[in-house]
Amino acid sequence: MSADTRLSALIVNYNTGALAVGCVRSLQHEWRRAGRPPETLTIVVVDNASPQDQTEHLAELERLGVDVLR
Numbered sequence: 001m002s003a004d005t006r007l008s009a010l011i012v013n014y015n016t017g018a019l020a021v022g023c024v025r026s027l028q029h030e031w032r033r034a035g036r037p038p039e040t041l042t043i044v045v046v047d048n049a050s051p052q053d054q055t056e057h058l059a060e061l062e063r064l065g066v067d068v069l070r
Helices: 017-033 053-064
Strands: 007-013 040-049 067-069
Touching: 007 017, 017 040, 017 053, 040 053, 053 067
Parallel strands: 007 040, 040 067
Antiparallel strands: none
């Protein structure tokens, strides 16, 4: 990969907030492990109208620097 490589990831959440958090942490970890600057990784999580309360998980995703669409 070239130095200017960027990655955008879109994750859809439907009652799986803990899995979404784990997915984001894994993506961030592997991006860092590959020596890529964090600003070249963009992650967006879309909550697909989960009927169960996802507030805690979505807030954690925002703390991780993810763009969350509720």
